[in-house]
Amino acid sequence: MAVITLSTLSSSCSSSTRKPSILCPHYPSSYPTAPCFSLPRKNPPSLCLHSDTLKPVLTLSSKSLMSDEQHSDCHVTDYDKPREECGVVGIYGDPEASRLCYLALHALQHRGQEGAGIVTVNNGVLQSITGVGLVSDVFNETKLDQLPGDSAIGHVRYSTAGASMLKNVQPFVAGYRFGSIGVAHNGNLVNYKALRAKLEDNGSIFNTSSDTEAVLHLIAISKARPFFLRIVDACEKLEGAYSMVFLTEEKLVAVRDPFGFRPLVMGRRSNGAIVFASETCALDLIEATVVREVHPGEVLIVDKDGVKSQYLMPHPEPKQCIFEHIYFALPNSVVFGRSVYESRRAFGEILAAEAPVDCDVVIAVPDSGLVAALGYAAKAGVPFQQGLIRSHYVGRTFIEPSQKIRDFGVKLKLAPVRAVLEGKRVVVVDDSIVRGTTSSKIVRLIREAGAKEVHMRIASPPIIGSCYYGVDTPSSQELISNRMTADQIKEFIGSDSLAFLPIESLQKLLGSDSRNYCYACFSGKYPVEPREIRVKRGGDLVEDGLNGHSDSIKSMGVSFKSLEFRK
Ligand SMILES: O=P(O)(O)OC[C@H]1O[C@H](OP(=O)(O)OP(=O)(O)O)[C@H](O)[C@@H]1O
Ligand SMILES: NC(=O)CC[C@H](N)C(=O)O
Ligand code: SF4
Ligand SMILES: [Mg+2]
Numbered sequence: 181m182a183v184i185t186l187s188t189l190s191s192s193c194s195s196s197t198r199k200p201s202i203l204c205p206h207y208p209s210s211y212p213t214a215p216c217f218s219l220p221r222k223n224p225p226s227l228c229l230h231s232d233t234l235k236p237v238l239t240l241s242s243k244s245l246m247s248d249e250q251h252s253d254c255h256v257t258d259y260d261k262p263r264e265e266c267g268v269v270g271i272y273g274d275p276e277a278s279r280l281c282y283l284a285l286h287a288l289q290h291r292g293q294e295g296a297g298i299v300t301v302n303n304g305v306l307q308s309i310t311g312v313g314l315v316s317d318v319f320n321e322t323k324l325d326q327l328p329g330d331s332a333i334g335h336v337r338y339s340t341a342g343a344s345m346l347k348n349v350q351p352f353v354a355g356y357r358f359g360s361i362g363v364a365h366n367g368n369l370v371n372y373k374a375l376r377a378k379l380e381d382n383g384s385i386f387n388t389s390s391d392t393e394a395v396l397h398l399i400a401i402s403k404a405r406p407f408f409l410r411i412v413d414a415c416e417k418l419e420g421a422y423s424m425v426f427l428t429e430e431k432l433v434a435v436r437d438p439f440g441f442r443p444l445v446m447g448r449r450s451n452g453a454i455v456f457a458s459e460t461c462a463l464d465l466i467e468a469t470v471v472r473e474v475h476p477g478e479v480l481i482v483d484k485d486g487v488k489s490q491y492l493m494p495h496p497e498p499k500q501c502i503f504e505h506i507y508f509a510l511p512n513s514v515v516f517g518r519s520v521y522e523s524r525r526a527f528g529e530i531l532a533a534e535a536p537v538d539c540d541v542v543i544a545v546p547d548s549g550l551v552a553a554l555g556y557a558a559k560a561g562v563p564f565q566q567g568l569i570r571s572h573y574v575g576r577t578f579i580e581p582s583q584k585i586r587d588f589g590v591k592l593k594l595a596p597v598r599a600v601l602e603g604k605r606v607v608v609v610d611d612s613i614v615r616g617t618t619s620s621k622i623v624r625l626i627r628e629a630g631a632k633e634v635h636m637r638i639a640s641p642p643i644i645g646s647c648y649y650g651v652d653t654p655s656s657q658e659l660i661s662n663r664m665t666a667d668q669i670k671e672f673i674g675s676d677s678l679a680f681l682p683i684e685s686l687q688k689l690l691g692s693d694s695r696n697y698c699y700a701c702f703s704g705k706y707p708v709e710p711r712e713i714r715v716k717r718g719g720d721l722v723e724d725g726l727n728g729h730s731d732s733i734k735s736m737g738v739s740f741k742s743l744e745f746r747k
Contacts, residue, residue, distance in 0.1 A: 265442065265508060265650045266350070266366040267291035267458040269334040270425035272432040272482045274453035278327035281334040284455070284462035285315045290510060291366070291458060292338035295349030299362035300329035304429045306360040310349040330453075333427045335364035340652050341372055342390035351427070352393055356400040358407065361428050365392040366442045366458055367421030367650040370710050375417065395424070408433055408481045408490070415479070416493055419708055421501075421649035423474070425456050432456070432482040438495035439707055440476025441649040441698060443504060443515045446487075447471055454482045459513040473517065476500070499698035499707040502686070503651060506640045507548050507611045516696075521551055526689055527639035527681050528555025528609060535679030536560065537607060537635045541600060543567030545610035545622060552639035553609035562607070567600040567626070590621035602630030612640045613669065613680075614653065616660040620673040627674075636675040641683040641702040642666065648710035653701060 267288030271277045281298045296318045297310030307327055311318035315336060335350040342348040351364040369375070372391035375398070380386070384397045398414035411426060411433055421441035426433040434456040436444045447455040447468035455468040463470055474480055476498040479490040500516045501508075511521040528551070542564050544553030557564035574593040606626055613619050623634050642661030647653045656662045660669055661680075670678035683702050687694040700706045 267336045268364040268366050270432050270456040272331045272454045277332035280466045281332040285334045287462040287465040292336035294344045295337040298334040299351045300327045300332040302329035308353045333364045333425045340368040347388045348390040354396045364425050366423045370420035434474050434480045436474045438477035439499040444474040461510045461513045498696040502697045524551035525555035528552035529559040530685045531637045532556045532559035539607045540604040541565050542607045546570040549610040556609050565600045568594045596625045596629035598629045605633040606631045607635045609637045623674045633676045635677045638680045643701050645701045645704045
């Protein structure tokens with residue numbers, strides 16, 4: 181059963197004007213900035229339930245799964261892994277906006293499986309459906325019929341801040357004094373706690389424990405005019421990673437943080453509709469042609485007059501996440517202007533050139549090790565074979581009811597092919613080692629299947645630090661490469677040899693573009709100081725909000741158990 185919430189928010193602002201900080205050549209430098217006309221108030225509440233809001237917000241929360249009020253067990257996921265991030269999509273000017281959004285979210289499902297949502301604009305009203313679980317769990321024909329309109333934004337979530345619970349599922353929608361606004365965010369704000377504390381001091385009441393909500397409050401209290409400059413004003417107060425899409429009654433706005441940590445690309449459909457998505461694979465699915473990336477620090481505003489570009493405050497140089505190429509993005513996507521497939525293949529080729537070994541067969545750890553293994557095999561001139569079969573019924577998250585059963589995790593997901601492995605010297609290529617769980621189990625499985633030698637090749641440098649920019653890696657103490665040398669890891673996983681992709685070779689491959697990438701989880705050099713973020717530990721969920729319990733979600737057929745929250 182769906183619940184309908186009429187949520188109203190108000191804010192006030194005092195008179196002020198705001199000019200764009202940097203103007204794009206296509207943007208009129210004479211853009212009018214008018215004084216704000218609202219009532220000045222001291223410490224104005226940015227959220228008010230007795231508001232004189234102009235436009236109501238219609239929110240439908242999918243109740244096919246448990247509600248926020250039903251505090252129960254916690255969502256158990258595979259915390260060994262660098263987990264996926266979020267995916268965002270935005271569509272302007274297509275009568276099938278919500279259906280296209282739904283399809284695009286399917287293409288981005290690998291980026292987040294905790295929750296999904298779509299917001300559309302219909303007759304000047306923002307309508308929202310969000311729910312926990314996969315896109316296919318949350319939406320069906322009937323739900324999509326409830327989302328008419330020719331503009332939409334959508335989100336698939338994997339939490340980085342704020343627990344896994346329905347109220348944190350995006351897009352978020354709020355009504356404020358001048359209208360309504362929806363937002364979908366991929367990334368993580370490293371100054372969220374400070375921002376929230378300040379906003380709360382000034383009277384803001386938060387509805388969620390997600391970092392993303394802060395931007396809505398900042399927009400509501402901004403004194404900038406016209407509207408999109410409120411978004412610019414708010415974003416300039418954010419630190420960390422944000423690729424976001426905003427939807428209002430009239431506009432679709434896409435923003436990428438100045439470092440461009442997370443991807444965001446713009447496309448166009450043949451009917452002229454403008455589309456934004458985290459990865460190009462989403463554009464391909466809905467037959468939109470890639471126009472270009474949203475540049476780091478850029479704000480793109482789409483309305484009936486076309487597309488305008490604006491920039492946030494200047495910044496030294498982009499720091500795009502190299503891990504998108506190593507693990508997160510799909511190989512059929514082009515991310516940061518590079519084909520993910522070609523990157524991974526090149527990583528494998530470099531490994532073959534720099535860490536050769538006599539072998540009979542090259543195999544991959546599916547899925548994300550596959551393309552690098554193809555590169556390794558081609559360069560080494562050794563046959564590639566499918567030595568491990570992946571079960572498609574076990575996702576990137578699975579049941580972990582106890583340590584004993586947890587050991588079955590890898591076995592459940594990956595099965596060795598004796599016909600390929602028996603009596604062979606095997607090179608096994610994977611994209612990364614996080615805690616070493618997968619590698620150690622795989623080496624054992626392959627030996628049990630009769631392999632004579634097992635040589636692990638890892639298509640990324642050793643991960644020594646946590647990510648604070650939208651990827652949910654374990655804390656650094658839990659990262660095996662933070663505690664052990666490559667030789668010690670080789671002993672730990674029981675392989676005959678082990679080699680990682682050297683960071684220098686990775687940077688050499690990227691050439692002059694190399695300085696535009698973030699390598700912090702390999703180098704420990706963080707482009708934006710993660711001063712207030714604590715990373716989740718294995719088995720933990722972090723309750724960082726003041727909104728009560730971290731409620732569970734039930735999704736994807738995973739099992740649940742109670743977990744303790746660390747403060
Ligand atoms: O060292 P560990 O802690 O075991 O983590 C590393 C493994 O986790 C990831 O795979 P994952 O199973 O998440 O997804 P995939 O099927 O997309 O490769 C990654 O590709 C490695 O295989
Ligand atoms: N992985 C992400 O991009 C998460 C977005 C946001 N920080 C959240 O936790 O919902
Ligand atoms: S720390 Fe690692 S995972 Fe995080 S943005 Fe930088 S390269 Fe990507
Ligand atoms: Mg893997």
